[in-house]
Structures are given as C-alpha cells and as structure tokens.
Amino acid sequence: MAFVSNFYSSSSTTTLKSDKHLTRTTRSLSTSTISSISRFFHKDSISFFPIRLNNIKPNQSVAKEVSSELSKIGSGVHLEKKGLEKDSEVLWQRYVDWLYQHKDLGLYIDVSRVGFTEEFCEEMEPRFQKAFKAMEDLEKGAIANPDEGRMVGHYWLRDPLRAPNSSLRLKIESTNESICKFADDVISGKISSPAGRFTQILSVGIGGSALGPQFVAEALAPDNPPLKIRFIDNTDPAGIDHQIAQLGPELATTLVIVISKSGGTPETRNGLLEVQKAFREAGLNFSKQGVAITQENSLLDNTARIERWVARFPMFDWVGGRTSEMSAVGLLPAALQGINIREMLAGAKLMDEANRSTVKNNPAALLALCWYWASDGVGSKDMVVLPYKDSLLLFSRYLQQLVMESLGKEFDLDGNRVNQGLSVYGNKGSTDQHAYIQQLRDGVHNFFVTFIEVLRDRPPGHDWELEPGVTCGDYLFGMLQGTRSALYSNDRESITVTVQEVTPRSVGALIALYERAVGIYASIVNINAYHQPGVEAGKKAAGEVLALQKRVLSVLNAASCKDPVEPLTLEEVADRCHSPEQIEMIYKIIAHMAANDRAIIAEGSCGSPRSIKVFLGECIVEDMYD
Numbered sequence: 001m002a003f004v005s006n007f008y009s010s011s012s013t014t015t016l017k018s019d020k021h022l023t024r025t026t027r028s029l030s031t032s033t034i035s036s037i038s039r040f041f042h043k044d045s046i047s048f049f050p051i052r053l054n055n056i057k058p059n060q061s062v063a064k065e066v067s068s069e070l071s072k073i074g075s076g077v078h079l080e081k082k083g084l085e086k087d088s089e090v091l092w093q094r095y096v097d098w099l100y101q102h103k104d105l106g107l108y109i110d111v112s113r114v115g116f117t118e119e120f121c122e123e124m125e126p127r128f129q130k131a132f133k134a135m136e137d138l139e140k141g142a143i144a145n146p147d148e149g150r151m152v153g154h155y156w157l158r159d160p161l162r163a164p165n166s167s168l169r170l171k172i173e174s175t176n177e178s179i180c181k182f183a184d185d186v187i188s189g190k191i192s193s194p195a196g197r198f199t200q201i202l203s204v205g206i207g208g209s210a211l212g213p214q215f216v217a218e219a220l221a222p223d224n225p226p227l228k229i230r231f232i233d234n235t236d237p238a239g240i241d242h243q244i245a246q247l248g249p250e251l252a253t254t255l256v257i258v259i260s261k262s263g264g265t266p267e268t269r270n271g272l273l274e275v276q277k278a279f280r281e282a283g284l285n286f287s288k289q290g291v292a293i294t295q296e297n298s299l300l301d302n303t304a305r306i307e308r309w310v311a312r313f314p315m316f317d318w319v320g321g322r323t324s325e326m327s328a329v330g331l332l333p334a335a336l337q338g339i340n341i342r343e344m345l346a347g348a349k350l351m352d353e354a355n356r357s358t359v360k361n362n363p364a365a366l367l368a369l370c371w372y373w374a375s376d377g378v379g380s381k382d383m384v385v386l387p388y389k390d391s392l393l394l395f396s397r398y399l400q401q402l403v404m405e406s407l408g409k410e411f412d413l414d415g416n417r418v419n420q421g422l423s424v425y426g427n428k429g430s431t432d433q434h435a436y437i438q439q440l441r442d443g444v445h446n447f448f449v450t451f452i453e454v455l456r457d458r459p460p461g462h463d464w465e466l467e468p469g470v471t472c473g474d475y476l477f478g479m480l481q482g483t484r485s486a487l488y489s490n491d492r493e494s495i496t497v498t499v500q501e502v503t504p505r506s507v508g509a510l511i512a513l514y515e516r517a518v519g520i521y522a523s524i525v526n527i528n529a530y531h532q533p534g535v536e537a538g539k540k541a542a543g544e545v546l547a548l549q550k551r552v553l554s555v556l557n558a559a560s561c562k563d564p565v566e567p568l569t570l571e572e573v574a575d576r577c578h579s580p581e582q583i584e585m586i587y588k589i590i591a592h593m594a595a596n597d598r599a600i601i602a603e604g605s606c607g608s609p610r611s612i613k614v615f616l617g618e619c620i621v622e623d624m625y626d
Ligand SMILES: O=P(O)(O)OC[C@H]1O[C@H](O)[C@H](O)[C@@H](O)[C@@H]1O
Pocket: 206, 207, 208, 209, 259, 260, 261, 262, 263, 264, 265, 268, 321, 322, 405, 532, 535
C-alpha cells in the first residue's frame, strides 16, 4: 500500500504520461516493486506499450496485490490513457515488429494488442526452450503422455516421414491411401448400398470423434457435396430420432460411419444401437451400410469385423481423440464430402514446419506466449474465439475440447496440485456483437479475444457494392476492426489470426496451429496435455446411477407383482435397495421414469418428494433387472 501511495505522490499527479515517465518516477523504487507496478499498470490499467525496465519478472501474486491495493484507493486515482496519436504510432511499430506471416499459407498473426513486454519474452525464453525440446522429443516418439504410457503422434499423420519407425509410417500412408480410394469408390458408385449410390453420411461419435468432422464439414463442405453429412453426437433419444427422421427414405442410401477410438463409449454405442434399430424397422441390412473407425480389436472393431460391415479404418493408439482430425476420423468424412484432404494435410504439415522455429517466428509459440501473458499462466482469463466468417462457426467449439481437455488439469507433471486450464468460448462475428460483446467491452474483464479474420469475402466475380464503395464483406471487415479497436481502447487484449480464404489448406493449418500451441503451452506450464483423467469421474458416476436404477426397478417390480400391487414410498424403495443414503438419486430416477411412463405415481406428486408412492405399470414375472 505504502509504495503505491508513494508512487503516486512522487509523480505529483495521478496521470501517467509515458513509459519514460513511469521509468523516471520509479527509479528510486526496489526492483521487485518496479516489476510489480510496471506489470500491473502496463497490463491492466494504462496501455500495452512495451516498458523497458530491467529485471521485470512476471509476478502474479504481487501484481494482484497491487491491483487490489489500487482498487482500495478507488476513485482517488484516475489514470489517463495515452493520447490516441501517440498510441497509434507506437502501436503501429509494435504491429510491424511482431507481425507473423506465413507466406505459403497466406496466414498472419497479429499479437500487437497483447501487452507482453520484451522483458517478459526474455523471462519466458527458458520455458520455451524446454517446451521446444519436449516437442522435439515428442515428434521423435518419446512417451509424451506418461500417465497413459503413450507416444503422441498426431504430427506424423501429415508428415509420415517423421514417424519414429517405418512400420508406423507405412500404417499412416496405407490408411491415407485406403481412405482416398474408399471415398473415390463411394462417390463414383463403385461401392454402393443395396438401394443404390450412397447419398448421405450419418456420423455417430462424440467428443474428439465428432467435433473435428463437424467443424470441417461446416467450414469446407461444398454447397452440393457428393454425400451430405449428419451427426449423432449424443445419447439424446429425441436428437437421434430427429436425425433419422430427417434422413427419411434416404436411410436406404446412408453410409453410417461409427467413430470411436476406444470403441466402447456409451453415447456412441447407444447411437449405433438406435440407428441399427431404425435400419431393422426400415427392413434394411445395417452391415451393408456401416463403416467403423476405431482402434484395432476394440469392441466396435470386432463387431464390425464379425458383422462384415462395408469397411473398417484404424485409429491409432498414439493419436488422441481431440487431435485426430488428420486421422481417418476427420479425413474419411471429409473425403466423402468432396473435400481435398491432401490439401488439409499439406496445410497442417506446412504449419508444423513453421512451428519448429524460435518464438518470434513460431506462430504456435506466439499464441502460447500470448495465452500465458493474458491469463497469467494460470487461466485467469478466458479465451474468446471470434471467427468473422460463418463457415468457421464451429471452430471455437472444436477448440473448446482441444484446449480445455488438454489444459484443464488438476496436477502438474511433478504431482503438484495446480488446477490449470484455459476456458474457451465464442461463436462468430459479427453475430456475437449483438449478443455478449457489450459485456466484453464494458463489463467484467475476465477474457482476451482471438479474432479469426478471413480476407477473401466471397469467391471472385460475385461481389457487388450494396452502397457506393462498400460491399457486404466490407461491413464484416469493419465490424471486426471496430470491435478490435473498441476492446483495445478499454484495455481488452486481443490476438488476430488472418487467413486469405477458408480452404482445406488454411483449415488444416489452423488445426495444426492450435494443436501445437496447446502442446507448447502445456509444456510451459508443466502439465500433461494428452490425458483426460477428469472425464472418467463423470462416466463412472453415470455407470453407478444406471446400476442403482436397475436395483430400483427390481425392487419396484417385486412390489408391483404383488396382489394387490404395493405402491412404495421413496424411503421404502431406498431401504429395499439397501441404499438409504441414495434417496435423492432414487427420487430422481423415479421422477425420470414417471415422466417417461415407465413408473406410475400412485399417490402424491414429484413436486413434494416425501408424498410419493410409486409402482410399475406392469409386473415382469422373471425379474430381468437383477
Ligand atoms: O473416440 P472415443 O473413444 O469414443 O472417445 C470420445 C471422447 O471420449 C471422452 O470423452 C474423451 O474425454 C474424449 O477425449 C474423447 O474424444
């Protein structure tokens, strides 16, 4: 507190005029104090100008302490922002100095609106060197996912020569060949359904086995693809019914691709069972229309082999679900929609090559640097991803899994509890400007933005001016630039990633960019990006709920088979299940069954749980719930 007051009184005014001024007024202060103040002011209060002070260390706790002390001072302190003119000069220089360009990909990254300093970069350098070394080892086949004892090989998928041995290389190459051949044969009608040429794809999968294909379909599928794609990515019966109903008679010419690395994910299994039922009811033979993408010898693989499905494609042990877009998971659906998957792979490969460089020339490292700066290396700010292009709508959803499942970890690699993460959300601009940008500009300052800009508005020859000198795309451009400026003027940081066009090549590059940024960031914060131990907890609990439901059904069945029927209270059900401590869950199970006409509330109502008496509508003599 004292040093903050002194700082202000020594500067004789509550206005900071320049960085030089800041340097002068802080000369007499200790290094750590200068560090704290400079980082705090620099980042949160005044501007994002690089401040050149020696020995500045990123020190979150002190910066936060300064922040809190300043907030106590309250309205007594008014910090004037730098004049716009001056800002624009220095900002332009910063823009030019830091602009990243990948010539072949036509991709740019602007980090000038993130306020990291040269000193911060220097401080971070050792961590980046460590991360680069870890990435090099990973690419050479190290066990980069120690908890699961696995290699992490998604980079080999687009550059098989980098695979650590020839057997892996051949597997990748032959899989890619067979994907292209299969897609060609399906599109040409050489491989067809009993009812004729395939016209539709129904993709059944969840998480990493759905989000990439969904994103790519939305981004790249032509207006009239050879096969249209639909997705079942949940165990919501109404959602599944909707997809099947939308297919209608075309179910007979639908290629069903079931995607699951493990081959045992419940939602995907349920989707498959529901689709198979629909096939039976339509008098269709599922095995003539089913394709499996899964690990060799998984339950799904064995089922597909035994039932002689149309085709099976491998998922490799060393490719995680959330980084599987360049494996059969993403490539097969894309190829079937007429998307040039060779170009996707080429874009990703070019990006990977660029990401083997030093920080300033390494686009993924630049992103990781910005993420670290903006979120204090602890996820203190959310990442809002705003593509200004409708076809990239699902990018943020795709990134949500890639980033949050990779970085959201309880422990670091040394076993310390760190509760790391980086939250991601966003849809698209300018649409979101009419939804939540108000809060971003004026409200709680808990985020930074990544704009995704696409320079080409629409294919050449189609543009027109809807008012003199202005096209529809100019508005979109203006909205992006305006929002970027408006956010910046209120000290909200942003990154802008620019691509020329949304093409298979640029989409491949974007995916590769973020895959690598996540890997590097994980290294600099010392966590395992490639496992997901937390996901298991929910799955295990869901299994326990379903096991309890079977016991409840068994108890209710026994009471419902009595003559006369014996309606039971919740307490009675819980006692007979030997689970009195589970009474709340038993209530929820019964309320769910009652809402679906599978249990009958004889007395009372679900709104007052203690009043309920319940029985089953029918008695099953041979209890099959046990
Ligand atoms: O491909 P699957 O084995 O069916 O897994 C699908 C998804 O399951 C879990 O939720 C994992 O956390 C995800 O990373 C994975 O993508």
